Amino acid sequence: SISHITVNNNQLQSSYETLSKNHSKLQDELQKLKDKIEGKRCPDGWKRFGCSCYFRPNEKRTWYESRTDCWNKGADLVVINNKDENKFVSELNNMNGESWIGLQTESTGRNRYEWKWVDGSPLTETFRAAGQPAATWDWYAAFSNQQGQWRQRNSGYKHYICEK
Missing domain, CATH: 3.10.100.10 (Mannose-Binding Protein A, subunit A)
Structure with a gap:
């Protein structure tokens, strides 16, 4: 039972690390898109x-x-x-x-x-x-x-x- 809990804990830890990396990548991509949109502001009068x-x-x-x-x-x-x-x-x-x-x-x-x-x-x-x-x-x-x-x-x- 303890070995089963340890395996589940390791799987959860691995899943958490993967999700954390993906979240970080998505945050970076979101920031790049925001920067791109900021650069595309219309000039005054447009x-x-x-x-x-x-x-x-x-x-x-x-x-x-x-x-x-x-x-x-x-x-x-x-x-x-x-x-x-x-x-x-x-x-x-x-x-x-x-x-x-x-x-x-x-x-x-x-x-x-x-x-x-x-x-x-x-x-x-x-x-x-x-x-x-x-x-x-x-x-x-x-x-x-x-x-x-x-x-x-x-x-x-x-x-x-x-x-x-």
Whole structure:
């Protein structure tokens, strides 16, 4: 009986030491993640959503001027990846209507254009407004309105949203 208790005690001691080491490793990992998050704070005037920071300047520019301004801020025009992000972007528009987003058409040859995001990714989910074509025969850029619907234009001045 005493040998059985000694074996159980040794097993418990070994389990405790293993748990203690794992706890210490988890604490270290947690601290690393906290440090990483601290380093990802959004600059003043930017708003956080998910892992990104967003900025909507008050001025209006062309799509290309907007993209250049975002680059100058260490960002690019927003790439919208899902319904929740699209809702967030539309809420940024509530004050002033419409904003350029990082979606444009690129030539695929033979006067045919395909929608692509500024990060090079293809368009997989769309929130196109009714009547907006899926493919085009010219260069266009997309903008988002207050309802989160995407429309297209090939010129003009609009607000814009940067993401980093």
